[in-house]
Amino acid sequence: MKKLILLLLTAILALGCTACAARPYTPAGEPTGNAALDEQVLALLQELCDPKADLVTNLGAVYDFLCTGITYRATLADTSGGFTDELTDSLALELLQKRKGNCDAQAALTAVLLRRMGCEAQIVQGTFLRADDPEPVDHAWVYAVVNGTDCWFDPLYGGHFAENPRDYFMADDSRMALTHQWDAAAD
């Protein structure tokens, strides 16, 4: 009888633990269709995102990773003709695998991650100005719509040039216009 009670208690405990165990984060957006990229994107999001947290909190975790988890290195891809879906996916995959890349690669991965999380996102090409250099620098970053609000993400600029990297997380037009120039008509 004692054994039976013990067994029953163990079973109840095991069931309780299973119910309590956190379900992995399930992104709301669609995968890209590139199997290798989609697998790695999902793995990264499940590593970074809290299934119980809201969208903005999880976007913050992803942005922080993009600011600190990537080492700068020139990327060989030619983006002068803009970003096709194929180029975006290949840059994002390479950056995920190697964790090294420039603004083009960071913008590509940012856009892919945001879309997978259910946000509208597109890569924007423009320039920025550095404090110590009058020459504008070609650059790429991301325009997104989060919970119905237009905003900007630039983890490379935030991570390398901003005193507070989060200034370029869901930044509004006025914040971006302080340092970045782009063709607003192309938005």
Place this chain on the structure above:
Amino acid sequence: MKKTLCLLLTCLLLGALLCACGKKTISEADLSLTVDGTAVRPDTSASALLDAFGADYTYSEAVSCVYTGMDKTYAYNDLILYTYPDGDTDRLLELYCTANVQTAQGVGIGASRKDVEAAYGTDYTQAGTTMTYALAAQDELTVPASLYFELDGDTVCAIGLTSAHRAE
């Protein structure tokens, strides 16, 4: 009882010893590659490497998003040389090799993760498909030199060396 205690103690000591072996850290001497017979160290200048490897490369450059000046890349068949601008000088940022390369400890393309760990220990960071062994950071302004192994599954498919460089 004494025997049990003795056995337990031996196991603990052995375990600690094995852990210590795996946690071997790399030194500057480990940060060296032989590429097509040319010895490369993190402080080898970009111009010396270009002289050694020859002019049969595809060159590309772009205004650096991070440094002031141009990022330059020299892509050969089996290796890519990345430089970054530092004033008027182009410094070696990274050398990335996919063939004809061997580390100071004899690890080459085709080696396994276990081969790498046997040679350099387990004190590395794994990010994506890359295992990176970096020297300890000296200050916040400098990214320390490192040796890294890119894996395809469990097999080394590329080996790279990065120089200590300005963090920006």
